[in-house]
Amino acid sequence: MAEPLRIALAGLGTVGAGVIRLVEANAALIARRAGRPLQITVVGARDRNKDRGVDLSPYAWEDDMVVMGERDDVDVVVELVGGSDGPALSCARTTIEAGKGFVTANKAMIAHHGLELAAKAEDKHVPLKFEAAVAGGIPVIKGLREGAAANEIERVYGILNGTCNYILSTMEDTGRDFGDVLAEAQAKGYAEADPAFDIEGTDAAHKLSILAAIAFGAKVDFAGVDTSGITRLRAADIAQADALGYVIRLIGMAETVRTDGAHALFQRVQPHLVPFDHPLAHVDGATNAVVAEGNFSGRLLFQGAGAGDGPTASAVVADLIDIARGEVSAPFSVPVAELEAMPRAATGHRIGRAYLRFMVADRPGVLAEITAALRDAGVSIESMIQKGRGGETGGEVMVAMVTHEGPESAVNEALRLLEGSDSLTEAPLVLHILGE
Numbered sequence: 432m433a434e435p436l437r438i439a440l441a442g443l444g445t446v447g448a449g450v451i452r453l454v455e456a457n458a459a460l461i462a463r464r465a466g467r468p469l470q471i472t473v474v475g476a477r478d479r480n481k482d483r484g485v486d487l488s489p490y491a492w493e494d495d496m497v498v499m500g501e502r503d504d505v506d507v508v509v510e511l512v513g514g515s516d517g518p519a520l521s522c523a524r525t526t527i528e529a530g531k532g533f534v535t536a537n538k539a540m541i542a543h544h545g546l547e548l549a550a551k552a553e554d555k556h557v558p559l560k561f562e563a564a565v566a567g568g569i570p571v572i573k574g575l576r577e578g579a580a581a582n583e584i585e586r587v588y589g590i591l592n593g594t595c596n597y598i599l600s601t602m603e604d605t606g607r608d609f610g611d612v613l614a615e616a617q618a619k620g621y622a623e624a625d626p627a628f629d630i631e632g633t634d635a636a637h638k639l640s641i642l643a644a645i646a647f648g649a650k651v652d653f654a655g656v657d658t659s660g661i662t663r664l665r666a667a668d669i670a671q672a673d674a675l676g677y678v679i680r681l682i683g684m685a686e687t688v689r690t691d692g693a694h695a696l697f698q699r700v701q702p703h704l705v706p707f708d709h710p711l712a713h714v715d716g717a718t719n720a721v722v723a724e725g726n727f728s729g730r731l732l733f734q735g736a737g738a739g740d741g742p743t744a745s746a747v748v749a750d751l752i753d754i755a756r757g758e759v760s761a762p763f764s765v766p767v768a769e770l771e772a773m774p775r776a777a778t779g780h781r782i783g784r785a786y787l788r789f790m791v792a793d794r795p796g797v798l799a800e801i802t803a804a805l806r807d808a809g810v811s812i813e814s815m816i817q818k819g820r821g822g823e824t825g826g827e828v829m830v831a832m833v834t835h836e837g838p839e840s841a842v843n844e845a846l847r848l849l850e851g852s853d854s855l856t857e858a859p860l861v862l863h864i865l866g867e
Contacts, residue, residue: 437507438473439472446744451474466756500533507751542641548762564638583725586723589720633660635681649694660702672704683698694771699778703865710732785833789831791855792854792856814832
């Protein structure tokens with residue numbers, strides 16, 4: 432059997448410890464499939480003395496992860512520290528410059544610096560792999576880059592953040608409000624102490640920008656993702672969606688739009704109403720799911736655990752097996768020089784239906800004001816529900832509406848007409864309805 436692939440492991444959190452356990456437990460199987468053993472030679476983390484539940488004594492310790500790739504006893508570095516910049520980025524640059532392979536689960540770094548790193552990896556003819564950066568243990572990057580390689584991908588979308596999906600499906604099951612369920616998710620370890628990265632949609636936007644680049648042959652454009660999270664959702668929104676035949680899920684969606692003979696890139700992360708009969712409506716808990724629509728393959732669904740030590744470690748080691756086999760391919764499916772710098776697509780022309788929620792002062796004339804703005808903007812109302820009115824006026828009322836199919840620009844115009852109205856107690860909430 433060939434010489435082992437020698438691995439440096441930077442970061443020994445739950446995923447790093449999971450990689451060690453997986454490589455040790457399945458060593459013989461991995462060696463047969465890779466054609467050579469995987470051998471962890473060097474590890475490093477911030478705290479050398481922390482108990483991580485694995486035996487680190489067989490491995491050399493390196494305090495400075497940036498120099499791991501320059502060591503003579505390392506062929507590939509696995510980075511599991513995180514952060515778009517700082518030591519993780521320095522480690523990536525140093526490793527690739529030294530002519531070594533690099534594997535990461537760091538979606539923020541790939542979303543911000545992936546093109547730079549990929550160009551350097553191509554120049555040095557070394558592998559750069561990041562399967563674990565998107566959807567944990569689900570092989571969606573491999574599926575798009577290899578399994579669907581013959582297809583023109585028309586749209587890619589899905590549930591890309593397990594924390595948000597856990598919160599939304601728990602609100603759906605229990606009828607509890609967002610803040611209460613978030614606190615429970617934090618207590619159970621499904622949400623960070625500072626959950627903003629997840630609940631405001633940033634994590635899903637990082638992943639979406641990577642998927643879009645691979646699916647469409649586009650340059651990564653994280654800044655071009657129109658992003659909103661789930662913090663404004665109420666239990667009443669979940670209940671209204673259910674009454675209308677929908678669940679609410681945070682959906683990342685990307686597609687190309689042909690404008691004047693050229694492609695423009697549409698990218699959005701936003702809570703959507705998802706019909707009961709859509710596959711994504713049944714994705715509960717911390718699960719992730721990605722749908723890719725190919726012009727010959729049709730709809731492909733990738734679903735599974737989007738995080739966790741075992742699933743994410745599985746994706747990391749799958750990348751290492753590819754490297755052990757000698758695979759060196761363009762990280763984004765095609766060479767960086769051939770990736771297209773697609774302009775951002777205008778959204779006003781998009782046709783669809785929307786859920787509109789208004790929190791308003793409970794007084795006469797408010798509903799007429801809202802419906803007049805919708806009428807003047809050309810928005811047709813399919814259904815309407817009003818909640819909160821008691822025997823007397825006063826206080827706050829929730830008015831929820833579902834529109835007929837129409838351009839997003841019309842909804843935007845209606846909201847513009849209502850700007851500054853003292854009838855609204857907070858900004859309106861718009862959720863698009865996921866179509867076929």
